[in-house]
Amino acid sequence: MSKSITARRLTAGVLTVGALTAALAVPASAADHPRQRPSVEITAVQYDAPGRDDRSNRSLNKEWVEITNNTRRAVNLNNWTLKSEDGHRFTFRHYRLDGRATVRIHTGEGRDTRTDLFQDRRNHVWGNRSDTATLRNDRGRFIDDKSWGHNRHGGRR
Numbered sequence: 001m002s003k004s005i006t007a008r009r010l011t012a013g014v015l016t017v018g019a020l021t022a023a024l025a026v027p028a029s030a031a032d033h034p035r036q037r038p039s040v041e042i043t044a045v046q047y048d049a050p051g052r053d054d055r056s057n058r059s060l061n062k063e064w065v066e067i068t069n070n071t072r073r074a075v076n077l078n079n080w081t082l083k084s085e086d087g088h089r090f091t092f093r094h095y096r097l098d099g100r101a102t103v104r105i106h107t108g109e110g111r112d113t114r115t116d117l118f119q120d121r122r123n124h125v126w127g128n129r130s131d132t133a134t135l136r137n138d139r140g141r142f143i144d145d146k147s148w149g150h151n152r153h154g155g156r157r
Contacts, residue, residue, distance in 0.1 A: 065082060
């Protein structure tokens with residue numbers, strides 16, 4: 001009878017060690033780790049300029065996209081692009097976004113600063129009913145997008 005008890009204890013011990021090893025080897029599920037914020041992301045879009053869309057520079061500059069750097073280090077945005085579904089593209093030129101900083105890209109004309117950039121356009125870019133703003137890095141890799149209207153659940157990558 002002692003051999004039988006020893007065999008059962010040994011089997012139980014092996015099974016316990018096996019179960020613990022398996023539990024440690026299985027990667028944690030996505031639910032165990034909250035989604036990490038991207039380093040650089042589109043944080044807001046004012047696609048429908050308040051007031052009349054009269055194509056005045058004032059109206060055009062009330063249409064904008066905000067991009068935020070969530071890291072402590074500055075990010076060089078030179079040759080990154082911000083694009084609409086219709087193909088309107090803004091390319092960043094010689095711009096470095098400081099750490100924990102936000103820049104607002106206006107549609108109309110203006111004087112670029114550290115916090116505001118201007119596309120120098122004479123027509124509205126973003127669709128009031130629906131559109132997607134897509135941000136890509138200097139290698140054309142997808143960084144982030146923000147959609148509204150019929151595309152509000154995700155744009156094209």
